Amino acid sequence: MEKFEQYERVFSHFDSDGDGRISPEELRQCVASIGGDMAAAEAEAAVALTDSDGDGLLSLEDFVKVVEGAGEDEKQSDLKAAFELYAPEGSACITPESLKRMLSRLGQRRSVHDCKNMIASFDLNGDGVLNFDEFKIMMTC
Numbered sequence: 001m002e003k004f005e006q007y008e009r010v011f012s013h014f015d016s017d018g019d020g021r022i023s024p025e026e027l028r029q030c031v032a033s034i035g036g037d038m039a040a041a042e043a044e045a046a047v048a049l050t051d052s053d054g055d056g057l058l059s060l061e062d063f064v065k066v067v068e069g070a071g072e073d074e075k076q077s078d079l080k081a082a083f084e085l086y087a088p089e090g091s092a093c094i095t096p097e098s099l100k101r102m103l104s105r106l107g108q109r110r111s112v113h114d115c116k117n118m119i120a121s122f123d124l125n126g127d128g129v130l131n132f133d134e135f136k137i138m139m140t141c
Contacts, residue, residue, distance in 0.1 A: 004064070011063045021057035023047070041099075041118065044106045045139060048082045083135045093129035094119065
């Protein structure tokens with residue numbers, strides 16, 4: 001079996017509703033099926049990092065890029081774009097309030113307190129916000 005056919009089979013398995021796209025919820029279900037746990041925000045961010053057409057879903061092409069691994073420059077660019085979704089315009093950090101606002105747009109209701117706790121897990125310098133370097137670490141975990 002050719003490598004691309006294998007990717008198609010795996011993609012089809014993940015695409016539980018058969019719409020030709022993998023949603024963040026489908027990604028979460030896949031992770032759960034192999035014994036993992038992925039928060040909704042993590043799934044949204046993972047999809048945002050690799051979603052080439054901005055529809056909030058992974059196409060087969062996006063999925064193949066994830067599996068094969070994008071080039072470092074492309075990864076950096078994708079991370080920066082995802083970071084900018086969460087950081088307030090003109091800001092160099094993700095605040096609890098900006099995280100709450102973005103999660104609300106994605107249909108995830110969280111309190112500012114919940115967002116503070118989410119940020120605290122990766123806030124290496126203890127300033128209560130995530131800078132780009134901390135965000136990159138969070139996205140690789």
